[in-house]
Amino acid sequence: MLHDTSSNIATKAGFVAVVGRPNAGKSTLLNWLVGEKLAMVSKKAQATRKRMNIIVMHENAQIIFVDTPGIHEKERLLNQFMLSEAIKAIGDCDLVLFLAPAKDKLEHYKKFLELNAKNRPHIVVLTKIDEVSQEALLAKIAEYQAFQDKFLALIPVSVTKGVGKDQLLDEITKHLPHSPWLYDPELLTTTNIREIYKEMIRESIFDNLSDEIPYETDVIIEKIDELPHLDRVQATIITEKKSQKMIIVGKGGSTIKRIGRDARMKMEQFSQKKIYLELFVSVKSGWSKNKKSLSEIGYNFD
Structure with a gap:
């Protein structure tokens, strides 16, 4: 053993x-x-x-x-x-x-x-x-x-x-095999902070938008500056259509602000830091049906 x-x-x-x-x-x-x-x-x-x-x-x-x-x-x-x-x-x-x-x-x-x-x-x-x-x-x-x-x-x-x-x-x-531990026992996940923040923004999109719009969106983390007590995060929400972009932004930017506020709260709770989050919205027609677009967003087909 x-x-x-x-x-x-x-x-x-x-x-x-x-x-x-x-x-x-x-x-x-x-x-x-x-x-x-x-x-x-x-x-x-x-x-x-x-x-x-x-x-x-x-x-x-x-x-x-x-x-x-x-x-x-x-x-x-x-x-x-x-x-x-x-x-x-x-x-x-x-x-x-x-x-x-x-x-x-x-x-x-x-x-x-x-x-x-x-x-x-x-x-x-x-x-x-x-x-x-x-x-x-x-x-x-x-x-x-x-x-x-x-x-x-x-x-x-x-x-x-x-x-x-x-x-x-x-x-x-x-039913697990006998083995030394594979990771530091203090770790909770092997997923990097960029992916975790991305998923928290995606979750906020699902929480704040109804119907099919969340399924036709994704998130790209453009930049993270990690400081001792603050993370600065720039992210872009990708969507399929201009009409969807308008819904995501909302009247006077109300919806995107709500999404950002919810995401920031999730991120702060996880990181135990202050989060400065900038969200942008970009239209990328057909991204979910195009292998190259999917690869650019991080969905790599082997």
């Missing part, structure tokens, strides 16, 4: 992909497990677009969770990139958590089994159990028992009620 260099305790470490349909509760679960607001959370589906590593220390284990876009299929090139991110995470990890809201039918799980071509070991996590009765929950668990030869464990959780956290982390730890 390998050991942590600071003690004689055998250590474990591994990557755990967190997958499920859009709005299954992946980012909410991860923020709950790590105890910090790191992953983007939105009531709108398909908000997460790229993988993000979130590190949780549990007893002798370092669990590197990989937050992924929701498993879905659409023709738009950006959506194809998002699906490929989820599939790559499944193939590259040591363990998979499949998140299944308690109200869901089993079709999403069956789709996951098809995508899990390498037969990575997985745990089924029943989320949002506070939204169903005890009787309905037991019935859903019984439905999954027909697939018990496919998964390692089935664990019900409720972030709202604070149920299942230790049981889930204990079960994950059981």
